[in-house]
Amino acid sequence: MHVHDDPNTDLDGARLAGELVAGSSDALAEMYRRWSTLVHTIAYRSLGDRHDAExxxxxxFVSAWNGRHTLRPDAGSPAAWLVGITKHRVADVKMQRYRSHRNLHAVAAQSATEPSEQHDDWAEKLLLVSELERMGDPRAAVLRMAFMEDKPQDEIARTLDLPIGTVKSHVRRGLIELRRRLEEVEHVAP
Known part of the structure; x- marks a missing residue:
């Protein structure tokens, strides 16, 4: 697929690229208007999740603004440059998914090999429950169902009447928040 076949469009793209490099937020807004659908479509087809694609x-577009100095107006269309950025961002999400999946399997494997140590440590369990309660719903409910009740994310989405992307987001962001809170407690503990 050729993003631009019309030479006038190529000239307009070069103009927009030059304006963006010069720091024009209007040029970024115009690029967003023209090519956000293309970027979203590529991301959605690669990731299969609307929330992640959004x-x-x-x-x-944040990366395009922050990295505008890397855009060379004479080296190709801004659309092709945005597609390149999109492919990098998609790869980042896929790597993050892989790491999350790997970490969950590692935790599950550890739980299976050391069940008595983990279940006997009531202080840690109480701390975890306390931190989940502080987090509030729906995120706490999603994490409780995912890790304490071992429910799959699609079942959680149906039970809580949430989109699957929202459930995945709550799991990802909730784990980050929980890890941060537990690290704070470890730093305070004697």
Whole structure:
């Protein structure tokens, strides 16, 4: 697929690229208007999740603004440059998914090999429950169902009447928040 076949469009793209490099936020807004659908479509087809595709689309245009100095107006269309950024952001999401999946399997494997140590440590369990309660719903409910009740994410989405992307987001962001809170407690503990 050729993003631009019309020479006038190529000239307009070069103009937009030059304006973006010069720091024009209007040029970024115009690029977003023209190519956000393309970016979103690529992200959605690669990731299969609308929420992740929306996140990637936003990240692509933030990256375009922050990295505008890398755009060379004479080296190709801004659309091709945005597609390149999109592919990098998609790869980042896939790597993050892989790491999350790997970490969950590692935790599950550890739980299976050391069940008595983990279940006997009531202080840690109480701390975890306390931190989940502080987090509030729906995120706490999603984490409780995912890790304490061992329910799959699609079942959680149906039970809580939430989109699957929202459930995945709550799991990802909730784990980050929980890890941060537990690290704070470890630093305070004698």
């Amino acid at each position: 996140d990637v689309t936003q990240q692509v």
